[in-house]
Amino acid sequence: MATITEKILAAHSGRAFVSPGDFANVSVDMVLANDITGPLAIREFRKLGVTRVFNPARVVMVPDHFIPNKDIPSAIQAQDIREFAREQGIVYFEAGRSGIEHVLLPEEGLVGPGHVVIGADSHTCTYGALGAFATGMGSTDIAAAMATGDIWMKVPPTIKLVFHGSLQPWTSGKDLILHAIGDIGIDGALYSAMEFHGEAIQFMDMDGRFTMANMAIEAGAKAGVFEVDATTEEYLATHPQRAGTAPCRRYFTDSNADYSRIIEYDASTIEPVVAFPHLPSNVRPASTAGDVVIDQVVIGSCTNGRLSDLRIAAQILRGRSVHESLRCIIIPGSQRVYRQAVDEGLVHVFLDAGAVVSTPTCGPCLGGYMGILAPGERCLSTTNRNFVGRMGSPQSEVYLSSPAVAAATAIAGRISPPGNTYGESREEISW
Amino acid sequence: MVVLRGKAHLYGADVDTDAIIPARYLNVSEPALLAEHCMEDIDPGFRERVSEGDVIVATTNFGCGSSREHAPIAIKACGVSCIIAHSFARIFFRNAINIGLPLLECPEAVSGCTDGDILEIDLIEGKVTNATRALSFTAKPYPQFMMGIVNAGGLIAYTKRRLEEIEA
Numbered sequence: 001m002a003t004i005t006e007k008i009l010a011a012h013s014g015r016a017f018v019s020p021g022d023f024a025n026v027s028v029d030m031v032l033a034n035d036i037t038g039p040l041a042i043r044e045f046r047k048l049g050v051t052r053v054f055n056p057a058r059v060v061m062v063p064d065h066f067i068p069n070k071d072i073p074s075a076i077q078a079q080d081i082r083e084f085a086r087e088q089g090i091v092y093f094e095a096g097r098s099g100i101e102h103v104l105l106p107e108e109g110l111v112g113p114g115h116v117v118i119g120a121d122s123h124t125c126t127y128g129a130l131g132a133f134a135t136g137m138g139s140t141d142i143a144a145a146m147a148t149g150d151i152w153m154k155v156p157p158t159i160k161l162v163f164h165g166s167l168q169p170w171t172s173g174k175d176l177i178l179h180a181i182g183d184i185g186i187d188g189a190l191y192s193a194m195e196f197h198g199e200a201i202q203f204m205d206m207d208g209r210f211t212m213a214n215m216a217i218e219a220g221a222k223a224g225v226f227e228v229d230a231t232t233e234e235y236l237a238t239h240p241q242r243a244g245t246a247p248c249r250r251y252f253t254d255s256n257a258d259y260s261r262i263i264e265y266d267a268s269t270i271e272p273v274v275a276f277p278h279l280p281s282n283v284r285p286a287s288t289a290g291d292v293v294i295d296q297v298v299i300g301s302c303t304n305g306r307l308s309d310l311r312i313a314a315q316i317l318r319g320r321s322v323h324e325s326l327r328c329i330i331i332p333g334s335q336r337v338y339r340q341a342v343d344e345g346l347v348h349v350f351l352d353a354g355a356v357v358s359t360p361t362c363g364p365c366l367g368g369y370m371g372i373l374a375p376g377e378r379c380l381s382t383t384n385r386n387f388v389g390r391m392g393s394p395q396s397e398v399y400l401s402s403p404a405v406a407a408a409t410a411i412a413g414r415i416s417p418p419g420n421t422y423g424e425s426r427e428e429i430s431w
Numbered sequence: 432m433v434v435l436r437g438k439a440h441l442y443g444a445d446v447d448t449d450a451i452i453p454a455r456y457l458n459v460s461e462p463a464l465l466a467e468h469c470m471e472d473i474d475p476g477f478r479e480r481v482s483e484g485d486v487i488v489a490t491t492n493f494g495c496g497s498s499r500e501h502a503p504i505a506i507k508a509c510g511v512s513c514i515i516a517h518s519f520a521r522i523f524f525r526n527a528i529n530i531g532l533p534l535l536e537c538p539e540a541v542s543g544c545t546d547g548d549i550l551e552i553d554l555i556e557g558k559v560t561n562a563t564r565a566l567s568f569t570a571k572p573y574p575q576f577m578m579g580i581v582n583a584g585g586l587i588a589y590t591k592r593r594l595e596e597i598e599a
Contacts, residue, residue: 023576036457040500043460047587048594066458073458122498122522138500138526144590152576186445187492191521220495222521279445366454366497385496387449394472 029246037120044143054149057244099334102302114249157260163198165268173208182283190220200267304382305333316407323413437484462508494523537570
């Protein structure tokens with residue numbers, strides 16, 4: 001009778017069951033903040049009059065947005081969370097042993113199936129890929145949860161999205177989620193949980209699922225949720241849960257669960273897509289983009305900064321050059337991804353092609369640093385938002401795509417679908 | 432409770448958190464510093480026009496995008512007393528309530544409103560009066576559960592009370 005979301009929230013609020021619309025006080029298994037939202041959360045936490053967080057093994061702070069520090073104020077913010085982490089003994093990752101929070105936490109075994117995770121970052125919904133209920137909140141919510149170990153929630157209705165069929169060679173999880181956002185709109189899943197099913201999902205690797213869950217927020221959703229399967233189990237076996245984290249539990253939606261809406265797609269017809277400025281829902285096939293000259297390509301972020309994203313980019317860039325009128329910035333999502341990209345020779349491919357390769361950071365995605373746009377410039381990016389001014393000047397433009405479209409575009413100098421440009425299929429080239 | 436009163440600043444759909452406070456200014460979190468850049472990229476004149484008590488009026492999905500609490504903080508620090516919209520993005524809604532910036536969902540009040548209209552808002556009654564047009568509307572009431580937070584003056588005061596009760 002219940003969805004994964006309802007089962008997890010019931011289990012965490014001491015009830016037999018919960019229904020959409022119910023208010024519940026939910027115990028949390030992991031509480032997260034970063035170098036932008038952490039300082040505010042700490043300030044509010046201090047006002048509560050408590051001296052210790054509820055459980056230091058279940059509070060994590062990750063410096064990632066302006067890290068390594070871009071200026072003095074951002075250095076002070078990083079200092080705030082570093083000092084708080086030392087004082088409280090919470091989980092903390094210093095630059096050089098860190099990464100973008102939503103790439104890092106699953107790698108480090110800090111989040112797992114059946115967990116309730118709240119983070120002061122809207123892309124906290126990423127962990128739904130592992131069968132967790134994970135959602136973004138603000139700093140004050142995180143402050144309260146750091147003190148009490150629980151937080152109020154309104155139980156969301158669940159929308160089921162089914163992707164039938166198998167994917168075209170260059171179509172990825174990014175294309176599926178952008179396609180869905182283009183279909184339902186950026187408030188199409190407002191206050192709801194999105195639950196992903198179908199053959200295309202069953203055969204998708206974890207990195208693709210992280211990408212899809214990550215962008216649930218771009219449809220207004222509270223969470224993006226996947227069922228645990230053999231692919232998830234394999235990931236969990238190679239990324240064991242860290243000591244002190246909550247036990248994992250696998251939940252599955254009942255066959256007669258009550259969805260607020262069921263949306264079905266034929267995934268085999270979905271081409272690589274691009275979201276045009278200035279909304280993630282402004283989606284069209286990359287093959288119909290027309291002649292859009294691009295000044296900068298960014299490959300990375302919590303959405304698409306994982307190893308398989310870099311592998312796809314390297315596959316296309318190998319032996320080719322970044323177009324002379326364009327900058328291509330590639331940012332591994334974590335130190336672990338960075339090292340693997342070095343070990344596999346991907347970084348050599350990028351350097352040979354004439355790309356910038358950076359240490360992990362959120363940097364350009366939010367217009368922080370490391371790739372800010374001038375007025376009139378256009379950037380095609382594997383990130384998650386293309387609002388006005390998102391990556392720099394309010395007179396600049398951001399286009400969103402998969403790593404494959406981004407790499408093909410970096411070579412062509414204009415928006416380009418990978419298949420059309422090179423006539424290769426992904427299967428023909430193996431790693 | 433004092434009735435809120437101010438002039439309306441009208442916006443459309445999907446006003447995102449990058450528009451409310453661009454991330455390039457998030458290397459600080461002091462309210463006054465954030466307020467200096469509120470709405471800068473989509474409405475550069477906002478800071479000049481806004482005065483204490485004013486009301487932001489928008490259509491759907493106000494505050495979509497990031498979880499940055501800096502967004503409602505910047506709006507509040509500009510002197511805005513309330514936001515009225517068709518609907519709000521989820522995290523923005525929580526953040527605003529948590530820091531004590533009142534929000535009302537009232538599509539009728541939005542559609543009958545022009546930029547600069549004088550609005551009066553009674554939060555207890557959930558009543559929005561457009562004084563310029565002599566029209567009154569009733570907003571969607573807060574859920575009972577949330578009234579506890581609203582009445583306490585925000586989540587920190589609410590949680591502090593909860594913690595004291597647990598100890599006692």
